[in-house]
Amino acid sequence: MSNLDASILDYLRGHRTGVLATSKKSGAPQLTLIAYQFDGTTLAISTRAPTQKAKNISVRPEVSLAVIDGSKQLIIYGAARIVRNPAEVLHLHRERIRQIALRKETDAELEARLKREDRVVILLTPRSFYPATLS
Amino acid sequence: MADATPEVTQFLREHRLCVFATGRKDGSPQQSYIGYQFDGKQFLLGGQAMSFKMRNLRRNPGCSLVVPDGRGFLLVYGTAQLIEDEAEMAQLLERFGPRAAPPRPEGAPAPPPRPMGKRVAILMTPTKFMADRIGG
Numbered sequence: 001m002s003n004l005d006a007s008i009l010d011y012l013r014g015h016r017t018g019v020l021a022t023s024k025k026s027g028a029p030q031l032t033l034i035a036y037q038f039d040g041t042t043l044a045i046s047t048r049a050p051t052q053k054a055k056n057i058s059v060r061p062e063v064s065l066a067v068i069d070g071s072k073q074l075i076i077y078g079a080a081r082i083v084r085n086p087a088e089v090l091h092l093h094r095e096r097i098r099q100i101a102l103r104k105e106t107d108a109e110l111e112a113r114l115k116r117e118d119r120v121v122i123l124l125t126p127r128s129f130y131p132a133t134l135s
Numbered sequence: 136m137a138d139a140t141p142e143v144t145q146f147l148r149e150h151r152l153c154v155f156a157t158g159r160k161d162g163s164p165q166q167s168y169i170g171y172q173f174d175g176k177q178f179l180l181g182g183q184a185m186s187f188k189m190r191n192l193r194r195n196p197g198c199s200l201v202v203p204d205g206r207g208f209l210l211v212y213g214t215a216q217l218i219e220d221e222a223e224m225a226q227l228l229e230r231f232g233p234r235a236a237p238p239r240p241e242g243a244p245a246p247p248p249r250p251m252g253k254r255v256a257i258l259m260t261p262t263k264f265m266a267d268r269i270g271g
Contacts, residue, residue: 019154019201019208021164028197029156029164033208033267062163066154068203073168134152134168 008129011067011074012038016100018067020045020122022056022080030056036065036124037096043076044096045122054082054120063124071134078126089114092121137261139175146202146209146266147173151235153200155180157191157215165191171200172231178211178259179231183252184219192217198259212263218256227256 018036021029032053036043043065047054057063057080065076083089090111098110105113113119139147156166165187172179178200182188192198196214218224 017203017206019156019166019203021154021156021166021199023158023162023164024197026197027158027162027195028212029158029166029199031154031156031199031201031210033201033203033206033210060162062161064156064164064166066166066168068152068154068168071152075166075168077163132168134170 008074008131009038009040011069011072011131012043013040015067015069018065020053021064021066022053023060023062024052024056025059034065034122035100037100039096041125043122043124043126044092045124046093046097046119047122049082049084049118049120054122057082057122065124073132073134075130075132076124076126077128077130078124080122080124083121083123086115089119089121092123093119097121136176137263139173139261139264143209143264143266144173144175146204147171150202150204153180153202155188155198155200157188157198158195159187159191160194170234171202172234174231178213178257178261179227180257180259181254182257184255185252189217189255189257192257198257200259207266207268210265210267211259211261212265213259213261216258216260218258219253224256227258 016035020032020034024030034045036045061079063080067074153171155169156164192215198215199212202209
């Protein structure tokens with residue numbers, strides 16, 4: 001990771017949603033609003049396996065994420081990968097994504113839901129950060 | 136071209152900033168957070184002539200934007216046409232009207248003037264509107 005300072009880390013930790021851009025086959029961007037959990041190194045994003053963003057990342061892992069707050073913005077570029085292994089998916093949800101979840105559920109409920117919803121995890125490793133404030 | 140429902144038009148008029156995305160040469164996405172105007176049919180955006188987004192759009196006019204609002208958002212896909220001719224830009228300014236000044240905390244100093252690079256207008260024709268909430 002480059003140009004990462006403490007204020008960027010704080011900003012990422014202090015927020016939990018962003019606009020994720022992936023690439024369609026045509027090279028045009030696909031956008032979705034997502035919730036992320038940042039552990040200081042990677043961003044973990046829960047999604048379902050059949051979603052377009054998961055398919056796009058499998059083909060082209062380069063993504064960007066915009067985390068905005070009023071006139072403040074942070075745009076991140078980096079590579080993403082899809083974690084599909086059920087044990088890893090469960091672990092990532094239990095240890096990380098649960099921290100940002102709105103619903104309360106037991107481990108058994110979580111495990112059943114992940115399977116039912118065909119959940120996978122997008123792990124995004126940031127490479128560059130562009131913070132700015134609109135004037 | 137996709138038609139905006141009255142609800143979509145209303146939402147777009149109540150907001151002014153969007154995350155705008157273009158595709159780079161290698162197909163990876165590029166994003167910027169910029170102001171937009173919507174006249175019920177098309178979007179007017181803009182930027183520096185030499186910016187990455189303009190270079191991307193000259194190569195691939197496919198673009199998208201998101202207007203977030205809490206946990207909900209409006210997503211728009213479309214194609215961009217770049218307007219560089221001064222007379223055409225003046226016509227667009229007339230059609231879309233002046234842009235609202237960004238909100239500034241009371242007593243905050245005026246922002247420094249923008250760097251004087253050549254500006255280009257982006258006229259985006261929507262092909263699809265999607266309203267959604269975070270999840271999925």
